[in-house]
Amino acid sequence: xxxxxxxxxxxxYGFGDATNVALDEVSLSIDDGEFVAVMGPSxxxxxxxxxxxxxxxxxxxxxYTLQDRAVARLRTTQRAKARRDTVGFVFxxxxxxxxxxxxxxxxxxxxxxGVGQSRRTKLARNMLERVGLHDRAFFYPNQLSGGQAxxxxxxxxxxxxxxxxxxxxxxxxLDSASSRLVMELLSEIHKTGNTILFVTHNPELTRYxxxxxxxxxxxxxxxxxxxxxxxxxxxxxxxxxxPEKTVDDDxxxxxxxxxxxxxxxxxxxxxxxxxxxxxxxxxxxxxxxxTKK
Amino acid sequence: xxxxxxxxxxMALNSLRTAKxxxxxxxxxxxxxxxxxxxIVGIGGGMKQQVSNQIGHFGKDLLMVRPGTVTTDVxxxxxxxxxxxLFGRTPLNGLTAQDYNTVKNTPGVGPVAPxxxxxxxxxASDGKEMPGNLVIATTPDLPAALNQKMxxxxxxxxxxxLSSAVIGQQVAYQLFGQSAPLGxxxxxxxxxxxxxxxxxxxxAPPLSxxxxxxxxxxxxxKMAGLITGTTPQFYAILTKPQDNKQLAEVKSSLATSLKKAxxxxxxxxxxxxxxxxxxxxxxxxxxxxxxxxVAAISLFVGGIGIMNxxxxxxxxxxxxxxxxxxxxxxxxxxxxxxxxxxxVLSAVGGVIGVIFSIVVNLLLRVYTSLEPVISWQxxxxxxxxxxxxxxxxxxxxxxxxxxxxxxxxxxxE
Numbered sequence: 156x157x158x159x160x161x162x163x164x165x166x167x168y169g170f171g172d173a174t175n176v177a178l179d180e181v182s183l184s185i186d187d188g189e190f191v192a193v194m195g196p197s198x199x200x201x202x203x204x205x206x207x208x209x210x211x212x213x214x215x216x217x218x219y220t221l222q223d224r225a226v227a228r229l230r231t232t233q234r235a236k237a238r239r240d241t242v243g244f245v246f247x248x249x250x251x252x253x254x255x256x257x258x259x260x261x262x263x264x265x266x267x268x269g270v271g272q273s274r275r276t277k278l279a280r281n282m283l284e285r286v287g288l289h290d291r292a293f294f295y296p297n298q299l300s301g302g303q304a305x306x307x308x309x310x311x312x313x314x315x316x317x318x319x320x321x322x323x324x325x326x327x328x329l330d331s332a333s334s335r336l337v338m339e340l341l342s343e344i345h346k347t348g349n350t351i352l353f354v355t356h357n358p359e360l361t362r363y364x365x366x367x368x369x370x371x372x373x374x375x376x377x378x379x380x381x382x383x384x385x386x387x388x389x390x391x392x393x394x395x396x397x398p399e400k401t402v403d404d405d406x407x408x409x410x411x412x413x414x415x416x417x418x419x420x421x422x423x424x425x426x427x428x429x430x431x432x433x434x435x436x437x438x439x440x441x442x443x444x445x446t447k448k
Numbered sequence: 449x450x451x452x453x454x455x456x457x458x459m460a461l462n463s464l465r466t467a468k469x470x471x472x473x474x475x476x477x478x479x480x481x482x483x484x485x486x487x488i489v490g491i492g493g494g495m496k497q498q499v500s501n502q503i504g505h506f507g508k509d510l511l512m513v514r515p516g517t518v519t520t521d522v523x524x525x526x527x528x529x530x531x532x533x534l535f536g537r538t539p540l541n542g543l544t545a546q547d548y549n550t551v552k553n554t555p556g557v558g559p560v561a562p563x564x565x566x567x568x569x570x571x572a573s574d575g576k577e578m579p580g581n582l583v584i585a586t587t588p589d590l591p592a593a594l595n596q597k598m599x600x601x602x603x604x605x606x607x608x609x610l611s612s613a614v615i616g617q618q619v620a621y622q623l624f625g626q627s628a629p630l631g632x633x634x635x636x637x638x639x640x641x642x643x644x645x646x647x648x649x650x651x652a653p654p655l656s657x658x659x660x661x662x663x664x665x666x667x668x669x670k671m672a673g674l675i676t677g678t679t680p681q682f683y684a685i686l687t688k689p690q691d692n693k694q695l696a697e698v699k700s701s702l703a704t705s706l707k708k709a710x711x712x713x714x715x716x717x718x719x720x721x722x723x724x725x726x727x728x729x730x731x732x733x734x735x736x737x738x739x740x741x742v743a744a745i746s747l748f749v750g751g752i753g754i755m756n757x758x759x760x761x762x763x764x765x766x767x768x769x770x771x772x773x774x775x776x777x778x779x780x781x782x783x784x785x786x787x788x789x790x791x792v793l794s795a796v797g798g799v800i801g802v803i804f805s806i807v808v809n810l811l812l813r814v815y816t817s818l819e820p821v822i823s824w825q826x827x828x829x830x831x832x833x834x835x836x837x838x839x840x841x842x843x844x845x846x847x848x849x850x851x852x853x854x855x856x857x858x859x860x861e
Binding site: 206209211212231232235236238239240244246250251252254255263264267268311315 | 459462
């Protein structure tokens with residue numbers, strides 16, 4: 156029985172002509188204990204997917220079953236409680252509260268659960284010990300290095316004993332050494348039975364995952380199982396065939412990753428680039444006309 | 449749940465501490481509002497007490513005959529109708545020497561002292577003047593009627609020279625520069641007077657310059673008639689019953705005899721001390737309520753200041769709200785956090801206001817003749833009101849914070 160089960164989930168923003176499809180009828184089911192990496196270019200809907208899975212957001216259409224419970228249409232309060240008890244979030248920018256100490260930050264979810272002060276402190280201390288930062292309990296977030304801050308964030312995500320950890324680019328702001336530290340920590344947590352989803356742009360990090368999901372324009376375009384310790388096959392393609400970046404690429408705003416990753420990305424991209432080029436050309440001519448007049 | 453709210457309280461205090469200046473300025477509105485309301489109510493209460501103390505000093509059996517009809521009911525329009533603020537026209541005729549005799553001849557009446565104002569400036573023999581002194585025409589019964597003691601010398605009596613005068617303590621110092629100027633002379637309206645006695649200090653009534661008898665020269669009403677060339681008019685006749693148990697009987701027999709003397713017209717009123725207290729207390733209450741209402745506006749403005757700053761704070765801390773929601777805070781928990789913060793803000797302002805009003809109270813007591821009374825009820829109400837202000841004006845910002853979509857809030861930097 157999957158722990159996360161999405162059926163035809165869509166998320167739309169805006170309405171009328173300005174409708175923006177962030178997720179386009181995505182179906183995804185994740186079993187208990189999986190370690191899923193989600194990859195894809197910026198703006199492809201990865202974060203929206205994570206937010207919906209993490210109950211921060213509500214799908215516009217579709218069904219979502221979390222631990223055998225239909226949660227797509229929950230009311231805000233119920234959603235907040237389910238989020239508190241089943242999901243732990245780790246963000247790219249750590250998102251620690253700057254005015255609380257490390258210990259208070261870790262204890263925050265417990266406070267919202269209604270756990271008493273002394274028990275809260277004890278649990279938070281245990282969790283800090285687990286991530287190896289018990290000596291930093293009374294530091295403030297701005298006194299920590301990036302890697303340490305992310306470990307604190309992970310401790311905070313874990314403190315409620317959630318089944319699922321969702322990490323949205325947890326290593327996005329970290330150097331490679333800290334990234335490794337954080338990823339090692341996540342895989343350790345995975346070993347104790349948690350289900351983990353993480354978003355990454357770094358194909359190298361798919362080594363930690365048991366499954367890699369590729370997204371593009373709001374849809375899942377590829378889904379593969381991988382072995383821990385190996386870079387996923389599709390991601391490897393991207394990793395070892397990074398084309399030289401040209402000025403045109405930068406102008407069109409297309410990441411190099413996109414070209415290499417699934418499908419015949421080239422077909423899709425090339426016309427887009429041409430269009431963009433045409434547009435700028437048109438705009439130029441228009442501008443010159445304007446000045447002449 | 450209680451542990452969570454205790455954590456919230458700590459967080460609220462924490463956020464106030466991190467923005468000290470802003471919190472202080474926001475509180476200032478509440479502080480000023482509380483100080484002004486508490487101080488004004490205190491001054492009003494103090495004045496009422498001073499008046500009743502003074503009346504207690506005169507004795508409970510003092511009766512006051514006044515010209516015209518006076519209502520003791522402050523809420524009725526008649527009180528306002530009887531005084532014309534714009535033209536100073538009062539529909540009162542003074543009482544005369546005839547009324548004095550009527551009162552004196554009423555059975556059961558003890559000492560009778562009429563009070564009439566004579567205009568005239570006293571000039572001492574060495575040329576010292578005392579502008580603004582009060583000259584009162586009365587009879588030898590005045591000390592008995594007012595329970596007033598002599599400081600030096602004695603009051604004039606029926607046998608003494610008409611030119612003898614009794615002065616208040618302030619006059620003694622200002623006109624003669626000494627505390628016991630017995631036998632000294634001064635002139636007034638071309639007539640020379642000899643100081644026969646000095647009265648001991650009066651219990652000064654607050655906010656009543658004409659009632660300051662320390663600043664007064666007392667002469668016989670007969671003499672007053674002679675130097676002004678008219679029959680003296682009295683603004684009041686003070687009297688007491690011989691037996692203080694017969695207050696009510698004497699009051700009613702006074703009323704009948706005066707009515708008879710006035711041709712059946714009740715164009716006078718007889719007030720006992722209860723009436724006087726009710727009247728002056730009523731006027732003071734009305735004034736206090738009016739000024740407090742003005743002061744309460746500043747409390748309201750302070751509340752708006754809190755709302756304003758809380759709205760800014762909610763916008764500034766949008767990201768924090770997003771984080772809190774992401775780790776599982778419900779809307780209600782966010783709401784209570786911000787409500788608590790605004791309540792703490794205004795409650796702390798209220799407490800500071802209470803402390804300040806106690807200080808202001810002490811300063812007023814030291815530097816003015818006012819004796820404000822701050823009751824614990826007033827302080828409790830002030831604190832309560834400031835807490836209510838915090839809750840009322842904190843609601844809108846807190847609802848705004850709680851209703852925020854978590855994703856939008858998280859995206860906010």
